[in-house]
Amino acid sequence: MAGSRLQRAAFGVAVTGAYGLILAPVLAVIVISVFAQEIVSFPPTGFSLAWYANAWEKREFARGFATSLQLALAATAIGVPLGTAAALALARARLGGLRGALNTLLLGPLAVPGVVAGTALYLFYVRAEFWVDDDIKGTLPGLVAAHVLLTIPWTVRLVLASLQGLDRAAEEAAANLGARPFTVFRRITLPMLRPGVVAACLFSFIQSFENLELTLLLVGPGRTTLPVAMLNYLEFRVDPTLAAVATVQIALVGALMLITDRFVSLSRVV
Amino acid sequence: MGTLTLDAISRRYATTIAVERVDLDVAQGEFVALLGPSGCGKTTTLRMVAGFVPPSSGRILIAGRDVTKAPPHGRDTGMVFQSYALFPHMTVGENVAFGLEMRKVARAERDARVREALRLARLDGLADRLPRQLSGGQQQRVALARALVVNPAVFLLDEPLSNLDAKLRAEVRIEIRALQQRLGLTTLFVTHDQEEALTMADRLVVMERGRVRQIGTAEALYERPADAFVAGFIGRCNLLRGTPEAPGQFRTATGALLPRLPLAAPAGSVLALRPERITVATEGTGLPARLMAVTYLGAQTEYHLDLAGTRLLAIAPTPAEGDPRRALAPGDAVLAHWDPAEARLLPAEPGDLPDDAT
Ligand SMILES: Nc1ncnc2c1ncn2[C@@H]1O[C@H](COP(=O)(O)OP(=O)(O)OP(=O)(O)O)[C@@H](O)[C@H]1O
Ligand SMILES: [Mg+2]
Numbered sequence A: 001m002a003g004s005r006l007q008r009a010a011f012g013v014a015v016t017g018a019y020g021l022i023l024a025p026v027l028a029v030i031v032i033s034v035f036a037q038e039i040v041s042f043p044p045t046g047f048s049l050a051w052y053a054n055a056w057e058k059r060e061f062a063r064g065f066a067t068s069l070q071l072a073l074a075a076t077a078i079g080v081p082l083g084t085a086a087a088l089a090l091a092r093a094r095l096g097g098l099r100g101a102l103n104t105l106l107l108g109p110l111a112v113p114g115v116v117a118g119t120a121l122y123l124f125y126v127r128a129e130f131w132v133d134d135d136i137k138g139t140l141p142g143l144v145a146a147h148v149l150l151t152i153p154w155t156v157r158l159v160l161a162s163l164q165g166l167d168r169a170a171e172e173a174a175a176n177l178g179a180r181p182f183t184v185f186r187r188i189t190l191p192m193l194r195p196g197v198v199a200a201c202l203f204s205f206i207q208s209f210e211n212l213e214l215t216l217l218l219v220g221p222g223r224t225t226l227p228v229a230m231l232n233y234l235e236f237r238v239d240p241t242l243a244a245v246a247t248v249q250i251a252l253v254g255a256l257m258l259i260t261d262r263f264v265s266l267s268r269v270v
Numbered sequence B: 001m002g003t004l005t006l007d008a009i010s011r012r013y014a015t016t017i018a019v020e021r022v023d024l025d026v027a028q029g030e031f032v033a034l035l036g037p038s039g040c041g042k043t044t045t046l047r048m049v050a051g052f053v054p055p056s057s058g059r060i061l062i063a064g065r066d067v068t069k070a071p072p073h074g075r076d077t078g079m080v081f082q083s084y085a086l087f088p089h090m091t092v093g094e095n096v097a098f099g100l101e102m103r104k105v106a107r108a109e110r111d112a113r114v115r116e117a118l119r120l121a122r123l124d125g126l127a128d129r130l131p132r133q134l135s136g137g138q139q140q141r142v143a144l145a146r147a148l149v150v151n152p153a154v155f156l157l158d159e160p161l162s163n164l165d166a167k168l169r170a171e172v173r174i175e176i177r178a179l180q181q182r183l184g185l186t187t188l189f190v191t192h193d194q195e196e197a198l199t200m201a202d203r204l205v206v207m208e209r210g211r212v213r214q215i216g217t218a219e220a221l222y223e224r225p226a227d228a229f230v231a232g233f234i235g236r237c238n239l240l241r242g243t244p245e246a247p248g249q250f251r252t253a254t255g256a257l258l259p260r261l262p263l264a265a266p267a268g269s270v271l272a273l274r275p276e277r278i279t280v281a282t283e284g285t286g287l288p289a290r291l292m293a294v295t296y297l298g299a300q301t302e303y304h305l306d307l308a309g310t311r312l313l314a315i316a317p318t319p320a321e322g323d324p325r326r327a328l329a330p331g332d333a334v335l336a337h338w339d340p341a342e343a344r345l346l347p348a349e350p351g352d353l354p355d356d357a358t
Helices: A002-031 A050-057 A059-092 A096-111 A114-132 A140-164 A170-174 A181-209 A226-236 A241-261 B042-050 B094-102 B107-120 B136-148 B167-182 B194-200 B218-223 B228-233
Strands: B002-011 B017-026 B032-037 B057-060 B077-080 B153-156 B189-190 B203-208 B213-216 B238-245 B249-252 B258-259 B270-273 B280-281 B286-295 B300-309 B310-317 B331-337 B343-344
Touching: A050 A059, A050 A241, A059 A096, A059 A140, A059 A181, A059 A226, A096 A140, A114 A140, A114 B228, A140 A181, A170 A181, A170 B002, A170 B077, A170 B331, A181 A241, B002 B042, B017 B042, B017 B213, B032 B042, B032 B167, B032 B194, B042 B057, B042 B077, B042 B153, B042 B189, B042 B249, B077 B136, B094 B107, B094 B136, B107 B136, B136 B167, B167 B194, B189 B194, B203 B228, B213 B218, B228 B238, B228 B270, B238 B310, B249 B270, B258 B286, B280 B310, B300 B331
Parallel strands: B032 B189, B032 B203, B077 B153, B153 B189
Antiparallel strands: B002 B017, B002 B057, B203 B213, B238 B249, B238 B270, B249 B258, B270 B343, B280 B331, B286 B300, B286 B331, B300 B310
């Protein structure tokens, strides 16, 4: 008895410690964002919302926010349908020996460091700009194309997991009741995949919205994402303005997760 | 409404033959059960009829129309799946309406037919629930209602009762049979539970390793099994290997000489004798035997006999108290008797007898 109580206590400490470790930086950022002084030190000399006002006045943050939002929405809107289709093909189509290769190709980007992929894309874009005789780097389409590479693997992974738990008999039952293959897909398969697809939208959006490494080389003047704008700011100044921006970002992502969780229980699909 | 004909259908996989040249005619309104041990090809046969598995060879006719190449949605079969396969995101009412919607039945008629189907399946008042809010038995009835409401030419059921508890299973068995008869549905039913098949079906198809061993009514299969496998599979049966000896005798492997049906049709090397057709007595006529064990089962008593080294099981209604047979105990000498007409010679394939393995 004593042993098991000790074990439970140790487990509790370990869990609390792990959560503390994960959440400490987030909490620190939020707390720092309301410190009054410029150079972060303890104890704070006072509290103020001045840094939020400063972030608002720096137009590069607002513009970066708008770009990131557009980018994340576009990359999600393109990547999730493509990734869902790819997951369906991986799970269902007769691919034979191709399946393994396709699987690696689709999930591969998850394993490539963002800076590497970003550099490769940069070099490719430079080449491609010659062929099409137009700008690609620093344009929204160029960024969207790059970020679709982030959203597809996440979608494939999440939808594939949903597909594996899907009851094929329900699809057969629909066909048996007279539904043609496309009707079966639209009325049965897709609704049953909904939790996976919703989760894929959420993760795709977040991945794109907060991506720095892949994006770093691909932004251009006047086309900067929020994470890149924050990095640029950091090169000149270190004050709690960044913490204020980060807090807004955290709030947005947190709100998105809460809203999504109301539609599908996230803990069940991820 | 319609008939179903399987014309020599086979299904081969890379390493197995799941179904081999199965012929079957199901008449309009008839209830036929496919019965056999696990892996004998029952589900594969049913899925070929529904169109989910293409036959390797042979033809399938529904209501006289060759549907061998037709897709599942063009076959007009109504299938009840073992897992029920309800649409989890649709209410009970939407589940049941789905087939009518696919058939483009007008709204008003659709609603009326759904209501009627729910009433028949005793689901009134549950139309707005989601499947996960129902008990197993209710889900099962939704699956039934959903398949029946479209009035399919052929009604297909794959072990629909296997997820229900014993009491519910007995009830639903009767309900399905009553519905099937009331609606005059041509039905193919898969089960590996022989009691289920015996109580529900007009005719039974006994399958084994992909082949049909015998087709017939419950009585025909029990009284006149075509081979040792069917005799052993339907009910309990003493199956003894040995050699027939004229006239009307059979020598078992241990040398015991047993009386048998004098006619040698069908010829074979296994003597089949139902345990309840053997009478055990303490005096009178019969073959001397030694009692190995007595098992009291309330209404019945089982007697395990040793007849010159050959084991025989006899089952009899438990004798009244005071009857000398009531006092029988292991080791006692008894007399075993049966009408030679009850002891049939049957053909057997390797593996047909339970003790073939040893
Ligand atoms: N897709 C498949 N690929 C290979 N073999 C298969 C396939 N489907 C079925 N089989 C084989 O065919 C045989 C018949 O299978 P089937 O599912 O029809 O048996 P069953 O009579 O329904 O058994 P059970 O009572 O266990 O449900 C089995 O040996 C099975 O392993
Ligand atoms: Mg089966």
